[in-house]
Amino acid sequence: MRRLLLALALLLFAGPALADDRPLNALVADYEAHALADDPITAGGEGDRAALSRLPDVTPAADAARTKALKGFQARLSAIGEAGLSEEARLNRAFLAWTLDRQVRSLAFDEARMPFNSDGGFHQTLGYLAATTPIRSAADARAWIDRLNAVPAYYAANIANARRGAQAGFTQPRGASAQVLARAREMVTAPVETDVLLTPLLAPPASMPQPEQAAFQAQALAVVRDKVRPAQRDFVAFLEKEYLPASRKALAARSLPDGERYYAWLVSDHTTTAMTPDQIHTVGLAEVARIRAEMDGVIAETGFKGDFKAFLAMLRSDPRFYATSREDLLEKASRIAKRIDDKLPGWFATLPRLTYGVRPAPADIEANYTTGRYFSGSPAQGVAGGYIVNTAKLDQRPLYELPALTLHEAVPGHHLQIALSQELEGVPAFRRNAGVTAFTEGWGLYAEKLGGEMGVYQDPYERFGRLSYEMWRACRLVADTGIHWKGWSLEQARACFTDNSALSPLNIEVELARYVSWPGQALAYKLGEMKIVQLRAKAQAELGDRFDIRRFHDAILLAGPLPLDLLETRIDLWVRTARHR
Numbered sequence: 157m158r159r160l161l162l163a164l165a166l167l168l169f170a171g172p173a174l175a176d177d178r179p180l181n182a183l184v185a186d187y188e189a190h191a192l193a194d195d196p197i198t199a200g201g202e203g204d205r206a207a208l209s210r211l212p213d214v215t216p217a218a219d220a221a222r223t224k225a226l227k228g229f230q231a232r233l234s235a236i237g238e239a240g241l242s243e244e245a246r247l248n249r250a251f252l253a254w255t256l257d258r259q260v261r262s263l264a265f266d267e268a269r270m271p272f273n274s275d276g277g278f279h280q281t282l283g284y285l286a287a288t289t290p291i292r293s294a295a296d297a298r299a300w301i302d303r304l305n306a307v308p309a310y311y312a313a314n315i316a317n318a319r320r321g322a323q324a325g326f327t328q329p330r331g332a333s334a335q336v337l338a339r340a341r342e343m344v345t346a347p348v349e350t351d352v353l354l355t356p357l358l359a360p361p362a363s364m365p366q367p368e369q370a371a372f373q374a375q376a377l378a379v380v381r382d383k384v385r386p387a388q389r390d391f392v393a394f395l396e397k398e399y400l401p402a403s404r405k406a407l408a409a410r411s412l413p414d415g416e417r418y419y420a421w422l423v424s425d426h427t428t429t430a431m432t433p434d435q436i437h438t439v440g441l442a443e444v445a446r447i448r449a450e451m452d453g454v455i456a457e458t459g460f461k462g463d464f465k466a467f468l469a470m471l472r473s474d475p476r477f478y479a480t481s482r483e484d485l486l487e488k489a490s491r492i493a494k495r496i497d498d499k500l501p502g503w504f505a506t507l508p509r510l511t512y513g514v515r516p517a518p519a520d521i522e523a524n525y526t527t528g529r530y531f532s533g534s535p536a537q538g539v540a541g542g543y544i545v546n547t548a549k550l551d552q553r554p555l556y557e558l559p560a561l562t563l564h565e566a567v568p569g570h571h572l573q574i575a576l577s578q579e580l581e582g583v584p585a586f587r588r589n590a591g592v593t594a595f596t597e598g599w600g601l602y603a604e605k606l607g608g609e610m611g612v613y614q615d616p617y618e619r620f621g622r623l624s625y626e627m628w629r630a631c632r633l634v635a636d637t638g639i640h641w642k643g644w645s646l647e648q649a650r651a652c653f654t655d656n657s658a659l660s661p662l663n664i665e666v667e668l669a670r671y672v673s674w675p676g677q678a679l680a681y682k683l684g685e686m687k688i689v690q691l692r693a694k695a696q697a698e699l700g701d702r703f704d705i706r707r708f709h710d711a712i713l714l715a716g717p718l719p720l721d722l723l724e725t726r727i728d729l730w731v732r733t734a735r736h737r
Contacts, residue, residue, distance in 0.1 A: 177245040180236050184248055184584050187229050187256075191586060194222065197285065198589055203536035205295070209302035211310045214268055214278070214317060223263045230256050243729070244582075247715065247722065251587055254719050258425055265418055269321030271314045273673035274332040274524070278314045279340065279391065282307065283518060286355045288531060288539055294364065297372040300356050304379040307353075311387035315394050322402035325413050332673035333403040335524065337395040342520070344388045348381045352520055409640040409675035419640050422676030427683045428594045428719035433641035436679055440633025443682060447627045448656055454623060457616040471658050477554045477617070482516065482547035488555060489545045490514045492562045492612070499610045500567060505706040506714060508575035512541035512566060522548040526670075527663055528561045530570035535578055541571040552660035556621035559612050560604045564625070568709075569603035570596065577716045592717035593677060598684015599712070601629055605685070624658040629685070631656065632671065632678035640675045687720045688712065691727045698731050707734070 192199040192207070199207035233253060238246050271278045291297050321327050328336070343351075357376050360369045404411060409419040423433055431439075455467050462470070471477060479485035493514055500507055510533050517525045531542035543566035546553065563569055573596065577588050604622055613619045631652035638644035646668060653664045671678045691712075696703045711730040718726065 176240050177242050180241060180245050180249055183229065183232050183236065184252065184586070187252065188585050190225055190229075197281075201288075201532075201534045201537060202585065202589075205299070208289070208296070208299040209306075211303060211306045214271070214310070214313045216268075216317075216320075219263055219266070219268060223260060226256050226260050226263070230260070247726070248584060248587070250722055251590070251718065254428075254722070255586060255590065261421060262425070265414075265421065266320075266326070268314075268317045269324065269326045270328060271317055272336050273328060274335045274669040275526075275674055277336065278310065279343070279388070280521065282310075283352045283520065284531065286352050287518060288534070288542075289356045290537055290539055291356045291359070292361050292538075294368065294372075297357060297360065297364075301372065301375050301379060304353060304376060304384060307379075307384045308387040311391055315391060318399055319394070322399050325402075325404065327399065327403045328673050329407050330400065330403040330405060332669060333395065333400045335669060335673075337392065337400060339521070339524065340388065340392045340395060344385060344392055346520065348377065348385060351380050351384070352518060353380050353384060406643075407639050407646065407672050408643050410643070419675055423637075423679060426593045426676040426680045428592065428721065429683060431683070433637040436633050436683070437637040437642070439686075440630055440637070440682070443630035444627065444634060444652065444656055447623055447630055451620060451623045451627070451656075454616050454620045458620075468658050471554065471556065471617070471620075472660070477556055479550050479553065479555060482550070485547050485550060485553060485558075486514060486516060486545060489543070489558055489562055492559050493543065493566050496563060496567050496607070496610070496612055499612070500572070503606070503610060503705060503709065504568065504572070505704075505710050506576065508572060508579055510535050510541060510571075510575040510579065512543055512571040512575070514566070515542045515544055517544050517546040517548070522546055524666060524669075526666060527553060527557070528565045530565045530574070532574050532578075533571075535575075541575055543571065549662060552662040554621065554658070554660065556617040557625060557658070558621075559607060559614075559618050560622040560625040563603045563607040563612060564600040567603075568606065569600040572603075573599045573713055573717075576713050580714065580716060583716050587716040587718075590717050592719055593680035594684035594687070594720055595717040595723065596684075597681040598686075598688055598720075601626070601681045601685035602688045605689070620658065626682075627657040628653065628659055628667070629678075629682040632667075633682055635668070636671050636676065636678045639672060646672070684720065687723065691724060695727060695731050695734075699734055702734055702737070704734075 192202065192204065195212060196204075196207035196210035197212065229252075233249065233256065236249065238249060241249060272280075285303070289296075289300060291300060318327075327333070354373070354376055357369075357373050360372065408415070409422065410416050412418055419433065423436065424430065427436070452464070455464070458467075460467050460470065479488060493512075512533065515531075516522075517529070525546050525548075527546050529544040531544055533539045533541035543562065545561075565571070577583075580588050604625055607613060608619065608622065613622055634652050635644070635649035639646075639649050649671070650664060650668060653659055653667070654661075657664075659667070667678075692708060695708055708727075708730075711727055712723070715726055
């Protein structure tokens with residue numbers, strides 16, 4: 157009787173009915189099942205053993221099926237209102253609505269028709285898979301060989317998509333196409349025995365009998381030689397005979413069919429804002445001026461007497477700023493990484509369990525690769541994250557930039573953010589694995605700035621290197637919108653970097669090629685970082701002595717990557733909660 161009376165009292169005084177998240181949870185579960193079934197690469201990384209033997213279906217028929225399924229999820233979601241949902245469910249609902257909208261809009265532009273750019277593409281995705289696929293059993297080995305057997309059809313489907321693009325005028329610029337062709341030629345002329353796709357089977361588990369190891373290695377070699385290489389040669393022939401001649405002469409994405417609407421969509425997709433290209437260009441110019449003033453102040457600290465151009469010339473020619481060998485560069489990057497690791501607990505309340513390694517860029521792509529990058533690990537597969545350092549052309553890899561690079565690509569940048577997201581509990585997979593460039597790259601650039609507060613930069617030259625990296629991202633706002641919206645030439649875009657940053661000439665050229673062939677992506681870094689800095693300043697102003705930087709970083713990171721408007725909503729809620737704690 158006492159229990160019944162207590163239950164009645166709770167009903168009378170509880171106020172509004174308890175949240176009912178079940179319809180939304182069911183929809184999220186159905187969407188995630190669809191997404192994982194549709195994406196064997198992500199599913200394999202999440203522990204789906206069957207998915208490890210497959211590659212994505214990129215045919216127009218598959219895209220039509222995706223569009224139909226996604227619109228079905230949109231209809232179901234529209235029938236579920238926010239009223240009656242818990243706070244977390246409201247975030248799930250808003251994020252799912254954003255995710256479905258961006259996927260449907262991307263499919264409507266038929267972006268599969270441009271399956272590569274100067275920075276990578278479907279053909280290099282396979283190399284990434286090879287570098288991150290562990291072989292721990294005979295089943296793993298068989299799955300990898302099955303995936304190799306799927307490569308020819310994957311090539312054929314992507315070539316067919318690019319052919320549709322060429323026929324419609326939806327192509328890469330000629331310069332970008334020439335770079336892809338050069339890289340594709342290198343793939344087919346390299347000895348088959350050194351192909352990166354054989355990498356997973358080079359280090360089989362010690363428990364696997366030697367004859368079985370040899371048999372799997374022989375099977376993989378035969379597949380690469382007899383099936384993959386012919387597909388790669390077909391790709392080279394297609395690029396030479398069809399795609400390069402049809403490639404557009406203009407640089408601007410605005411010159412593509414429906415290009416003005418397409419570039420506006422790319423801007424909104426990558427930045428997750430409603431800012432126009434013209435507004436972003438203006439922000440970029442203002443940031444360039446601000447950062448340049450800070451750089452001049454740091455130069456004064458060094459005691460250097462010449463002008464900005466002379467200071468850059470000194471930085472580019474003084475041997476003390478350059479590693480003496482590939483191994484020396486890796487060791488210096490590793491030392492900086494551990495120095496940062498030592499400081500993390502003072503700035504982050506929650507740290508990931510997954511570790512990371514410092515690795516050289518793959519030899520087959522290092523010549524045209526960026527200075528550094530992060531390869532995601534997989535807790536489910538037991539694969540550590542990878543901070544990738546380009547050890548080619550050491551005279552183009554200045555050491556004064558290395559702390560900023562490490563902060564961005566390793567910790568507290570990409571590894572910390574992505575590994576934490578992978579390990580989140582109670583957060584749907586579609587949020588944990590989301591590709592929100594403004595959040596992920598904005599966090600990476602914020603990490604570079606945070607390094608100053610953490611005491612990572614040890615002298616004015618390293619601080620100048622950090623500012624040069626920030627200038628790099630500010631110039632991206634100017635150059636990307638300049639090229640794709642205002643019709644700038646490469647020379648006009650190059651000037652921002654050469655006149656205002658210490659980036660090496662090689663790095664500038666690699667980056668310019670990337671901006672030309674990957675419109676809009678470069679805008680996400682600075683706008684995302686500026687939003688995080690703005691939200692932190694707002695939280696500090698409102699909380700005063702109650703502001704805790706470690707808890708603020710938790711609030712930013714422990715919901716997974718978010719579009720910037722949803723991130724702001726989350727931080728506003730965190731501030732209100734912290735104020736009354």
